[in-house]
Amino acid sequence: MNSTLVETAVVTLPPGHPGEGDPIYIARRSALSSLVASVDELGATLPEVRYTEEETEVWRAVLDRLSNLHEIHAASAYLQGFRRLGMSPSRPPVPGSLAQRLKEQTGFGLVLTDGLLDARVFLSHLGERRQPCTVYLRHGSRPDYTPEPDLVHEAVGHAPMLTDPEAARLNEVIGHAAARASARQLQALLRLYWFTLEFGLVEERSGLRAYGAGLLSSFGELPHAFSDAVDRRPFKLEEVIEQDYAHDRMQDVLFVAPGLGMVLGEVQVWLRSREYEAL
Numbered sequence: 001m002n003s004t005l006v007e008t009a010v011v012t013l014p015p016g017h018p019g020e021g022d023p024i025y026i027a028r029r030s031a032l033s034s035l036v037a038s039v040d041e042l043g044a045t046l047p048e049v050r051y052t053e054e055e056t057e058v059w060r061a062v063l064d065r066l067s068n069l070h071e072i073h074a075a076s077a078y079l080q081g082f083r084r085l086g087m088s089p090s091r092p093p094v095p096g097s098l099a100q101r102l103k104e105q106t107g108f109g110l111v112l113t114d115g116l117l118d119a120r121v122f123l124s125h126l127g128e129r130r131q132p133c134t135v136y137l138r139h140g141s142r143p144d145y146t147p148e149p150d151l152v153h154e155a156v157g158h159a160p161m162l163t164d165p166e167a168a169r170l171n172e173v174i175g176h177a178a179a180r181a182s183a184r185q186l187q188a189l190l191r192l193y194w195f196t197l198e199f200g201l202v203e204e205r206s207g208l209r210a211y212g213a214g215l216l217s218s219f220g221e222l223p224h225a226f227s228d229a230v231d232r233r234p235f236k237l238e239e240v241i242e243q244d245y246a247h248d249r250m251q252d253v254l255f256v257a258p259g260l261g262m263v264l265g266e267v268q269v270w271l272r273s274r275e276y277e278a279l
Helices: 023-037 053-073 076-084 095-106 119-127 151-158 165-178 183-198 221-225 260-271
Strands: 109-112 130-133 201-204 207-210 231-234 253-257
Touching: 053 076, 053 151, 053 221, 076 095, 076 207, 095 109, 095 130, 119 130, 119 165, 119 183, 130 151, 165 183, 165 260, 183 253, 253 260
Parallel strands: 109 130, 201 253, 231 253
Antiparallel strands: 201 207
């Protein structure tokens, strides 16, 4: 990490966070927070992040569990994207290099963030073809769990699918609508985003596959999504936008689309419809 970086504030972790009470982890998170804050304009060159051996071990621990699951359950577009981005199971990607490779694929970029964003702000970035991306990793005591988005979720979950033109366009369309949505429209868009780009399933010739980032970045959620504990329903947009969800537990309802092109087409028609305008 840049040796000239000056720490400006101490990150406060919420009660129950796996890193709570770990001064080394908190100091590292605080330094990375300052690094993110130093990028003060959109489109700026992203700073180098040199990940520690402890952080690299967390990355490896997660990828060791996910790699085989991806081969069994991940959508073909995801597997192709993972390879296109040159992602390694043995070391975390440098955000700047990842952003450049992503830009070359579909024109999507990254914008560094320091944790959860306001929902409208998050989606609005997508509307400008920018994926919000944290730079810290989850605490080493719980590689299976993070109460907040981390580099594993962003790089392993979101980035590979953003190399797919239809997935990239779906992110952009939902995000662009969110920037000017009413409160009720925004709620519908958030549910749509959740059940597609975060927790979506798709039917392929080879069978049922996952394309949502929340599934593909979690070695707990991914096999759970294909188990009998989940109610997998055909994708019907009018049902998706009425379905509530919880972000702090395993999902019990998921929607299966026949293809991302179909989802994209239906969303574009819906956003021009009287039904959407009436929300």
